[in-house]
Amino acid sequence: MQAVTYDLEARHPGWPTRLGPLRVARGTVELRPIRLLDAGDWSRIRLRDRVHLEKWEPTSPGPWSDRNGFWAWPPQWMALRSLARKGQCLPFTITVDGELAGQITIGNVIRASLRSAWVGYWVSSTMVGGGVATAAVALVVDHVLGPGGLHRVEATVRPENAASVRVLTKAGFRQEGLFRRYLDVAGDWRDHLCFAITAEETGEGLVNRLIAAGGAERP
């Protein structure tokens, strides 16, 4: 009997990879696959940034200190790595000038005739306001709608999250509608705006568009 082999690259085109660099006001932004060794920096930032992050993130059981302590990272890293190996997500660490500055994840990758996914992200409070998230979104969307073989990327955001709405608008996403009581965030069901972008809408690419608008440059 012939052995069955699986071509992981074909099952998950575009993964693993590094994206960037792209220079923005805050520094040089790069995306790389999450690492087990991110635990220390990840935990230090997230323990400090509870006020900055918690109100926008899905509700989870247990105290913030447990969910974001050093030992919370290995199981999260393992779960994300497992999903990535199955072709269901692309989990990136965002770095600025080589330092961990946040995360951006393409999740719920569906192929066949849908070829769609969502994007989610956060940036350290010490790195915000300098174009980091917008650069990360532009890099990752160009990648998944190009070499990643997807057709559509969605993002849902609370209407109150003006900074994130601005990130999506600057990056080129379109608002499609409002999902009522959509997601359990910070302890209650919250309305979310739905934003999306399809491959036909990216034109010369989101990164090129961002550069042309003066929001970034290639180092």
Ligand SMILES: CC(C)(COP(=O)(O)OP(=O)(O)OC[C@H]1O[C@@H](n2cnc3c(N)ncnc32)[C@H](O)[C@@H]1OP(=O)(O)O)[C@@H](O)C(=O)NCCC(=O)NCCS
């Ligand atoms: C949302 C978030 C990712 C933005 O990161 P960032 O690196 O600061 O994003 P950028 O600098 O690329 O863009 C932010 C934009 O929002 C604007 N902004 C920031 N706070 C704002 C506010 N309260 N009201 C209106 N605009 C605001 C900034 O001025 C900037 O726009 P500009 O370039 O036109 O000036 C970051 O604040 C964060 O991690 N927040 C907590 C987690 C979160 O909300 N994740 C997303 C869930 S959908």
